[in-house]
Amino acid sequence: MELLASLTRRHRSRRVSRWQLLVPFALIALVTVADVLSPPEVHLGPFLAAAPAVTASFAGPRMTGFVGLVAVLAQVVVAGARTDMADLNHTVQIIALVMISVFVTFFAHLREVHERELVQLRTVAETAQQVVLRPLPDRLGRLEVASVYLAAAAEARIGGDLYAAARTTTGTRLIIGDVRGKGLEAVGDAALVLGAFRASAHQEPALTGLVDYLEAAVRADLDGGGDRGEGFVTAAILEIPDDEQVVRLVSCGHPPPLRLRPDGTVLGLDVARPAPPLGLAGLVAAQVTAQTFPFEPGDVLLLYTDGVLEARDGAGAFYPLAERMAAGRSGAAPQALLDRLCADLLAHADGNTLGDDAAMVALRRPAGP
DSSP: OHHHHHHHHHGSOOOOHHHHHHHHHHHHHHHHHHHHHSTTTOOOOOGHHHHHHHHHHHSHHHHHHHHHHHHHHHHHHHHHSOOOTHHHHHHHHHHHHHHHHHHHHHHHHHHHHHHHHHHHHHHHHHHHHHHHSSSOSSSTTTTEEEEEEEEESSTTSOEEEEEEEEEEESSSEEEEEEEEOHHHHHHHHHHHHHHHHHHOOOOOOOOHHHHHHHHHHHHHHHHHTOOOTTTTEEEEEEEHHHHHEEEEEEEBBBOOOOEOTTTTTTEEOOOOSOBBBTTTTTOOOOOOOOOEEEOOTTTTEEOHHHHHHTTBOOOHHHHHHHHHHHHHHHHOHHHHHHHHHHHHHHSSSGOOOOOSSSEEEEEOOOOOO
């Protein structure tokens, strides 16, 4: 979550620097001197309108209005130096400059109001993220944990990707998933799945029973909304026992987790019999089964959504997650692994923009007692 905050901090409100303010005042001084020294038939006063217009692009209405006032006073000085205040040409230029300054000051005010609204929306989105997509703790039992969420929309904080974890009496259960669709409807579906997981993860003794409960919750919601067959959730549900060096996995149409060995080898946890996505079990005849994979001390397990795999570079190539995961230093802490992968993912993405939301969760089973 700290990495997410650092990546999105670039979109905060802009601060006006001294160098930015120097540009309009330097422009006013340059145009004023050039206009005074120009021949009588040459009039450079209209260029003064550029000063408040430029200021409105980065400053607020007060500073824009002040620059516009300085530009008008400069035009008055030019009129007095070249002819007199009664000259029709300079009078028209002054009136036009006043009108332009008023207009750009008003637009600067509208932009400032819009930015305040965006800040409020970000605050609401961040609060919703803390409620719906709760940050995972650094440790779950003996497991070291890290998570990150990267929204495709610059102003968004949460979308249809989801993850959660729960401690039971015998181990740790996790879910990572991706809701079909985007927008508020996807956020609502994600909240539904997360709520169902948190309510049943401690109660269902078998991992397959937990998946059946999630399927029933999603299917009931789709039936009630009349969207059966149109909406679904891909998910990977895992169980990591405390007293066994294994991980049990049920894949509901979700990309397979990756296991990074201490020697740098990356293995995909491909299940032999995947279940259909949540919400589609009633349309497909399939039996939910959990498959067991090794998860030994020193191993790192990476869960992710398809937004990671579908990130494209300028040439249209997909992000090679397994290859980039293996390229780093094996045995790294989960947070360090996610920091490296996120920076590499954004560098790979064309224009540092993801085509879809992306979420990742890394877990490491420490070596030693």
